[in-house]
Amino acid sequence: MNKKYRVKTIPLLILLTILLLSSFYIYKTFISIESTPNESILTYDNIDPKITTNTEFSYDSTPTLSLKTSDYTSLSYTERLDMLYDNNYSLEDRIKIYLADDLDNIGLVYYNFENNNTININWDKEFIAASTYKVGLNFYAYYLDSIGKLDLDQYIDYLPEDYEEGTGILQDEYYIGSYKIQNLLDLSLIYSDNIATNMIGRYLGGHEEVRKNLYNLLKIDFPTEENIITPEIEYKILKYIYEFSYYPNFSHMLSVLTHSEYNDRLTKYIDSNIIAHKIGTYDSYIHDVGIVFSNSPYIVIVYTHHIEDAEEKIANISNAIYQYNNLAY
Template identity: 35%
Template sequence: MASLIRKGGRKRGFIYVSTFFFLTCTLLASWFMWKQNQISSLQFIVYLNEREDKTVVAEEIDYSQLEQKIKSYLYRFSGTYGLYVEDLATGATLEINADKSFPAASVIKVPLILFLYSLAIDDRIDLDEEMVLEAGDIESGTGILKTEAVGTTYTLRQLAQYTIEYSDNSATNMLMRRLGRENFYFFLRLMGAEIIPLGPGKGNIMCARDAALYLKGVMALRELHPEYGQEVLQYLLNSKFDDRIPAGIPKGIQVANKIGTQVNVVNDAAIVLLNGKPYVIAILCSHIHEQEAVGAIAQISKLVFEYHRQYVPLDIFTEEEGISN
């Protein structure tokens, strides 16, 4: 009899544990689906989908000659280069290894800020909300917060500015802590990214096409919400790093760019606000010598700009404008 009671108790215990486990998993799954639905319904995501459905104007730029010129130029260098260029007026594209996976480095910070501002548009987050700098947020490398005292407070808007203008790693960590890494990755999927990062220590990766997608997202944000869109665009225009794509563009032309750098990796992605012919350009490089790649990106940028320049009325340029090398 005692043996039967013990067996019955163990069975009931197993049933209780199994039921608790099942209910916990169900609640977690429901919560996760609720979070995904909240992100899926963002005005920005809905707008992107509607925007994609619009018919693109027939292509008027033939990039074939430019593509051959760039390929011939890159042939002399070691390493791997990925390039994506898109004329925003027509949708014409130039692609070289555009879908190849590269370390994203700090270029991934652009869609993080898009996610933040998308939430702000829907009043799901307040850009004036304050966060406290924690010891775990501080990271070496680029940025200005790494030397600030733990306990210092910043608004989300300030963190966004530092993340883009100074490529601040610590500010990025704070925003990631606030927004949630998995939420951010799901946002990337909804944007249409082909390659999603695998997570810390597993691979912060993207392709040149996705890098350009995020820059186009900034322009879409400006269409949807001019104030917030211009704010994010201004962060990019104020970037403290101009030795890559901007170095190949005349000084009178605005370039909104975001660089990325790590060991053997040099990246840059930009919106070139050429009057009447704005375009996005993303160049990702790996297994390279840093200074060599920086120079190569500037030269490719110059070639792309000069090619676009032939489609723009000459009277928008001044005699003082020159292309730096």
């Protein structure tokens, strides 16, 4: 090879090497970006329990009442209902007066996402969760899908052991057959379908296993053998869903929750289109839990046990909170 040819070849080889290295870097970067949606959205590490456990709550600064318990339990229901909407007093006091003798039989949480304003009444009290369990079930299923451990398009075959009367539309089907997991999840929230819930729960190892894995994921220390919950636990679940709602799965879940067929509680006096909520009913346990997408979004959770006209009382409390939230923010 003559000297003149070698001189021309060396710069060309250097240029080709640079181009190859650049192409390889761009390719790796592109692959990394493209693969991100299929990787874990949520992991044990990046779900930070400090989101909930270390929240600095703020409280209503409205003057509190000096009434003793005996003062407001002697009021008539109409008088207590009027007090519920009296903005001269703190919202928490108004709720307590309205509940009167029912106060010990309720668990309530109000939490405003924008300023951490909070009301919690008996939030560590235990209740039978009833169908509010289905919120956590959906959350856990969508989490599994996000890390590639569950395919929402997978079909699940119905088994006789999945049958359960009560709420839902599958119980009226002559032949249930197979359903996609995605469809079953939606049915469990919109119609509170018990059969759909049991099919998903069985597929995921059983309801106790679902609760155990869900609580491990959210770093919640609570027994999982029975369908028992506290308002605080439900608050943590809803808060995580809201704070990860920029992911399609959880955005879809919140959208589905606004289409509930049951609107006699939190949504009775409020536009149901702005409330992502789930009711629960079991004997004298009457509940409703949700997120209200008002100008200043907030969580509202109400669990009750042995309260007369519980649905109406939940509806009035929800309306009072909604009016307070809109007036304050």
